[in-house]
Each structure stands twice: as C-alpha cells, then as structure tokens.
Amino acid sequence: MTRNEQIKWFKEQETPFYFYDLEKLRMVLKALDHEMDQYGYHMHYALKANANFKVLTEMIDHGYGADCVSGGEVKRALEAGFDPQKVVFAGVGKSDSEIKYALENEIGCFNVESLEELEVIEELAKEMNKTANIALRLNPDVDAKTHHYITTGLNENKFGLNPNDLDSTLALLKKSKNLTFKGIHFHIGSQITELSAFKHLCLKANDFLQWFRDHKLKVEWVNVGGGLGIDYENPDEKLIPDFANFFRIFHQFLNLENGQSLHFELGRAIVAQMGEFITRVLYIKKGISRSFAIVDGGMSELIRPALYQAFHKIENLSQKGDPDHKYDVVGPICETSDTFGKQVSLPKTKRGDLISVRSSGAYGEVMASQYNLRGPLKILTSDDEMD
C-alpha cells in the first residue's frame, strides 16, 4: 500500500487507534540482525516497550528471547511462543507468585536486584525442587544523559544490587543447590542518544568483570540491557537507529573472555518507529492567546508527552497545504497535561482531519490507561490493511 492508500484506509476507520507497520518493523529487524550477527550477540526483546502478539511473533521469528519485568510479561512471552530458556525476568519488586510462576515455567534467567530477592528465590526454588539461573543486576553509576525519569543506572536509582551486599550474595550463590550463578546484568536507562554513555557502561562493566574474576566466580553471560534511543524528530529518515555504532562500542570497549556471551535487551529502538497513533480532530477552538486542535485521542491512550514532556512529530494527514498555522494539539481528558504538542506548525486544520502522532510504537499502547473511563484501545496493523 502507498502512503496515500494507507491514509485513505485510515479515514475509513473509527478513531483513535494505534497503527503498527509490520513492514517497517521487519526492515528494522533486518538491519539489527545484520549488525548484531557479525559479533554473535544475543537479543532479548524488552516486552515492556510493546507486547502486541503480532510484534512478538516477529521477534520470535528472528530467534530473539524476551526481557520481562512482571509475571504478566513472562506469561505473555510464553503464550506468544518465546523459548522459555531465552526469557529473562528483571524487576526490583518480583512478588512470590510471580517468582513461582517463572520457576514453574523454567525460564532462562532471573535478573536479581537485591540480596533479599535472591533469598526469596532460593527459598521458593527449594520448596518447588527447581533450580534457578541467576544474573546479578549491578548498578554501574553511569549517567545515561536522558530524561531523569528514565535514568536507571545511577546510585540514587532503585535498580540493581547494593555493592555492599555483593559478598553475602556470592556466599549464598556458592552454597545454594537451587541457584546457579550465570552472569551479570546492567541497564542504564532509556532513549539514550549520547552513545558515550554506553562506553562508560563498558568501562564500569570491565571493573565488575575483574572483581568476579578475582573472586573466582565464572561469569558466562554479560547482559548490558537496552536503552538505545531513536530520532523522534525524523521518523521517516531515521527509521533505523544507529545499531552499527551501538554494537561497535560494546565490541571495542567491553573486555569479554572466551566462553562469555553478550546479551542485549533493546525495546524502543526496535519498535518505536513502526507505530503511529491516529486520532481525529473534533474541534478547532480559538482561545484567547492560541488555537487548539482538540482531538479524540488523549493521554489515556498515549501518555508520553504528558508524562515526560516527550516530543512526538505530529502530522495532519488530511491537509496538504503549507504548515503555516500553529495549534496546541490537545486531547479530551480533563488534565491540562493532556497535550500532544504545543504550537505545532500544521496546515490549516479542520474538524474531521486525521492527525498522526508519529514514533508511537514503543511505550504507547502498553502505557495506556482507562482514565476518564475511556473505551478499549484499538490496534490496527499493516496485516489488517489486506483484509
């Protein structure tokens, strides 16, 4: 389908909805594999970015594992058909029932974030007569230079093991029959566009690897998480994120030994650009100081602009004129923060026009709420275009 045919098809649909272009996703995955395969790295796709079944099927077809952060995500990954051995389970607050579920299903690895959590996993594994593979999530204290809400690798953040607990943690791992130490895990944050942050991560990871060597504990898996950012300003020109430089940094700066494998947990970089949020203009309202384009989708469907003041490119799909009018594009929710963009340059916009909020494939659908008792979320994909 050409873009014009697609827009025609969008116009026939009830709004608002997310649209996922699976062809774009396939292009991103092809580029990703091309870069990753030359180093033999492993990918565990971060389900938290987008857990749509069709999207997950693409990841499985590429042989990826899954990075999960709740029992619900582990369940979704298994239902979608991921190999349980390639499922990793992170999170600072795993509940007992979530841990039991993961043990029952013999997932590949628990990314453990505290000594107390490790003690609980050991106790439950013993009760259930299971063995759990363990990677320790370490806090490298690296500034990811991204929005402070999505920085995760600083000492002040809640993530990762307290280094003061490392000795007791190792003692437990060495003595337990139900825990198998496999490796170490990091994740410094999300939407990282200054790639030097990943170099700093590598240098810190090298120090940790040396520490484990000194303590005679074999690290088989090094998992450096996700976090690679995308270009929200140029979704068409920059469909493919800078995978080449991203992987090159790890290849160049991380000191791996023979027998150690490197694992990643990318989310946003894979799925953001394939998605757009399509909404319809309900009213144009001339305010005292500005004009508002009031659309039928809101922060209840796409919360990123309200929560992080995140920029998403906004396009009017119904008008072709010059973008010589300015509008605050706002939703119907009773919050002032329900604003997709302020003073957005658009062609003269009218009731009924279709608006696209681009780069919405990651942390869009998954973060939607029912606030104001909004209706169920509608998702369309490029597969549906054929119907």
Ligand SMILES: Cc1ncc(COP(=O)(O)O)c(C=O)c1O
């Ligand atoms: C542990 C972990 N891994 C992977 C990710 C995926 O991050 P991103 O979507 O930025 O690649 C996250 C989210 O920030 C995370 O918390």
Ligand SMILES: N[C@@H](CCCC[NH3+])C(=O)O
């Ligand atoms: N939800 C965030 C990303 C958080 C990543 C998970 N730690 C966003 O929309 O940018």
